[in-house]
Every structure is written in structure tokens, then in C-alpha cells.
Amino acid sequence: MSDLTLAVDIGGTKFAAGLVEPDGQVVAAERVATPQGADAETLWGTLTALLDRLDVPAALAGVGIGCGGPMTWPEGEVSPLNMGGWRGFPLRARLAARFPGVPVRIHNDAICLAVAEHWRGAGRGSAAMLGMVVSTGVGGGLILGGRLIDGGTGNAGHIGHVVVDPEGPPCGCGGNGCLEAIARGPGLAAWALAQGWSPGDAVTEGDLYRDAPGALYREEGTATARRLAADAAAGDPIALAAMARAGRALGIAIASAVNLCDLDLVTVGGGLSQAGDLLFRPLEEALREHTRMGFAGRVRVVPAALGQDAGLVGAAALVIAGGNYWSPGL
């Protein structure tokens, strides 16, 4: 049996697949744009063609999959929000049939990114961490007691739906005032436009998607949010106010998570996180206002450390480091 793990990362913008060594090194990776508007079997055919481009060994240690939610879990019947062709598609079972005799494991893409940061990124050694992605959506994964927390249905980590303002704007989830409704890139850009922001040209379309892993987190709207960040960096007052608004919302939601879960570390990745101090300074300010208990003051918020392979690394960790990141018996 080979000691390589096949990792698959399924998003609305691209599919990625790679071979990962036991230490987390990605030794081969291939990517392809997600066919837009494709039906279930076309999407599956795109994935298998991608796998055929990898030199997959005859025997594998296993297969790890990250995929945009929602999904049934651990069964892995996926219905990614931005991929209408898959509704209840048995992705885990189909890959298990293709690679028989080895563990095939799946989790939400945002959870895989948190696992990657804990296993091989900025969260190494943390006993109590939240790994976040802030981009078109706001998602995450919780690691407590050094182990991935699944919650009852594999959905723990939805930091984007912590309520930060009960009078806040409607959210895609059907609620209102969620962190995601305020801090997601498109929401932020929409707020700035409503305040009279006129987007500059500091960011080109070519920057789109480049550094923001995670299916839900690299969709349309990211470019606009980057333009907003660039304009804020250039001193545009409305753009600055928008970044401060997102930062404060993030700080409040993180404070609630820290107080509830006694976290020592929060990693923040995704496109918007690259705004740097423009985002992190108001984030820190709001966080410290709302974490006054002694234990909570120790928390550190740091940028995610891994780049575009993070999704593959986290998916592989479900197999390679399953003792910490894979709790189901199956």
C-alpha cells in the first residue's frame, strides 16, 4: 500500500485534486474550473477526468474530500450552494466505489481549511482554536481539546451565523444580523455602495479568486470586496468605514466564540482577510472590548498561514490524522 493520500477539494469556482504525503506535503496537484450550470454526471465526469490527470498510485492510504456545504454527514451526499447540478449527490460513496478498500472521508470545505491550519498551519499545537474563512461567505471549523468538533451533524464551526446585531441586515441563511450578513465581501461592498462609495481601479479582475481557498469563499463578489479594501488602503473614507464595520462585526462574533468555547487561537483566512490592518485593527478593538474575563484575554487572532493548497491539506488530514479530525466510526 502506498503512503500517499488522494485529496479532493470541490468548490463552485474550481475543482482541485492532489496527492499528499504523510507529513502534509502536496506532491502533485491538478485544478480545473467548475463547469457552470452542469448537470450531476457532467460534474462527476469533470472530477474523474481531473483525477485521471494525476498519477494516482494503484494503492492509496485513503481519500480525503473537502466540499462546499450543505451535505449530509458523514454520509457525504452533497448539495453545494453554488453548484445546482449536485443535489444530494453521493460524492463520498461514488469516490469510495472508485477507490475500494481504503478510507474515504469527507467534510465541509471550511472545516477542511480549519483542520489544515491546525494540522500544518498557524494553529499547530493549539488545544482550543477556531479556524475562519472570510470572503464571499464566512465559515469555519472548531478544534477543542485538540480534536475537530463535529457537533451532532458535522456542522459545528458556523461562525458566520453567530448573531452580532439582532437588528442587523437579513442573511442568506434566512435569519438576520448574522456575522456573515455584515462581513461577507459582497455584503460589505453593497453596504459601501449604499453609502455612496464609488469603486476605484486599484484591483484588477485578474486578482479574482487567486488566494481565497474554500468553495463558498471564492465566488462572485470577492473582487469587489478587494477593490473596497484597496480603496480603504488609499484612504477612501467610506471604504475605511466599511472595513471598520466588518472588522468590528468579526471582533464581536469572535468574542462570543472565545467566551463560549475558551479559545486560545483564531486563524482568519480568505480573501477579505488580506485587507490586513484595515480589517484586523477594528477586529482587535471590538474583540478586546468584549473579552474582559481573565481567561478570554489570552486569545490571539492571526492570519491563516497556508495558501491555495490548504483545502487539499485539510482534506488529506481527515485520513492521515484521522485520530484528531475524524470521529465517525464509518
Add this chain to the structure above:
Amino acid sequence: MSDLTLAVDIGGTKFAAGLVEPDGQVVAAERVATPQGADAETLWGTLTALLDRLDVPAALAGVGIGCGGPMTWPEGEVSPLNMGGWRGFPLRARLAARFPGVPVRIHNDAICLAVAEHWRGAGRGSAAMLGMVVSTGVGGGLILGGRLIDGGTGNAGHIGHVVVDPEGPPCGCGGNGCLEAIARGPGLAAWALAQGWSPGDAVTEGDLYRDAPGALYREEGTATARRLAADAAAGDPIALAAMARAGRALGIAIASAVNLCDLDLVTVGGGLSQAGDLLFRPLEEALREHTRMGFAGRVRVVPAALGQDAGLVGAAALVIAGGNYWSPGL
């Protein structure tokens, strides 16, 4: 070796101690009022005199302790908020010296109540639960994957300091807009008084403390909150508005916890929880508004099932069911 566990429950109002069988039955219990304004050794003397009143067998399975926070954990040097005589008092070490050779374990009193509900109360069988106490304070404990979550420092479960309104009132923790600032009994009563509420006589002082276990959660102010609940039941419009305000704040904080931790169950105990539908109806309404994702809709919020022995049962569980409720090696 006996199969009995000695359980100790230390609060600002009373000390309790009991002998607990392996199945969680409390077979003997003694209580004494906490000496007010006492120094460290007077408090310790009160506790040892209480233990002397129990027929403690020569050999025990162990000693479990619940104590009001804060404390260093798992070392168990306690500084209960309402007990000025103990500041960094080595309660765990002192009891370990008195009962050598057996496990002596300690946790926050609110966490012990959550553990009790999970082990022998309304939370039995839940894989992902939050056990709450709503009274003079608002506290709790988190059980995920069927195990007590400590967080990095034993402080996980502080649901009272989830932010429900960033523009909300100041909180005792130093922040503002925390659930506890709005929903704790005294805060609620103060709000009603400020709105012009004139307390009725439906609740007598004799009801004070009777049914609200947990040290932080049975202090001054509970009687006023009960009077408020009674007046609400009698139709007083300000009292009704106050209960609705607390219920909605609870629902919002619980929704954030459910979305973040993928909970299937929340138990609510403590004095204020006895207001019944007056509290639980607005709670449910706000909760359902803010838990719209598919997985979150399954959560149930139920009253705590255990009575005044709950603190002893939870403390004993740290020893008897330590595999689920005690993670430190020590």
C-alpha cells in the same frame, strides 16, 4: 475501597456535601449556610465541620468538587466572586490532603450542573448539548461529542458572555451587551424598575434560593426576579415586557451557540427558568428566527430536570464518569 464518592458543592449562599453512589444516587447530604464575611480558615473550618457530619467511609472512590468561579483549573485554587475570604485558596489540594490516595477533581459550579444534566438529567444521551443556569448570573457548560469541553483553561461554557446586543448595557465582566447583562435576574428587575414597575407581593422572601442550584446563581436579586415573574404571570405589562426581553436575549445567545456548536439540546435551569412559558415562549421565538439552517432547526430547549442535588451529582460525575467529564491527566 468503598464505591461511594464524596461530592462537595461550594456556593456563596450555602455549602453542600453528600455521598453519591456509582449510579448518581445521593444517599446522604448535609448543608450549611456560607458564613458571610469569613476569612479563609473560617470558611475551611465550616467545610470540614460539614464533612464531619457525613458518615464518610474510611475509603472512598474519590472526591468531586463544584465551586463558584473563577478558579485556576485543573489546579483548583479558587476565588469565588461572592466569597472574599477565599482568594487563590487551594481547595482541591486541601481536600486531596484530607482524602489521600483517591482522585480529587474540581470544576466550576455551572459546569457541574451541566454535567449533572447530561449524566443523569434532561440531557442524557445528547451528543452536543449546552447546559445553562439562568438566575442571578447566567452560566453553563458545553458537552460536545458526548464529552465535557474544557476549552484551554476549564472555562468553556460561558454562555452568559455571548454578546447579544453590541449596544447593550454594561456587564459585570467589564464588557457590554452580554447575555448576562440583560437576562440575569437582578439586571432584569433593574430594567423593569426603570420602566416604572412596582413589585407586587406574589412571591414571599421565603421562596428565595429554594430551587436555584449553583453558587453564582442563587445570590441576592433572585427574589426580585421571581416577583417579576409572578407579576408577569398576573398580567403586569412591564413585567411581561421584561420577561420577553430576557427570553429574546436568551434565544439569540442560544441561537449563536447552536449555529457555532451544532447543538441538539439546551437545558435551562436556575431560578429564572421557573418563569415557564413567560420566558420560554419569547426564547423559542427568537431562537427560531435565528436558527434557519437545516441542521440548527433540530435543537430543543428544555428545562433542567434535576433539583437541589444537581450540583452534588455533577461534582460526583467528575469522578464516577471521569472518562467523559474529566480530561486533565492530573
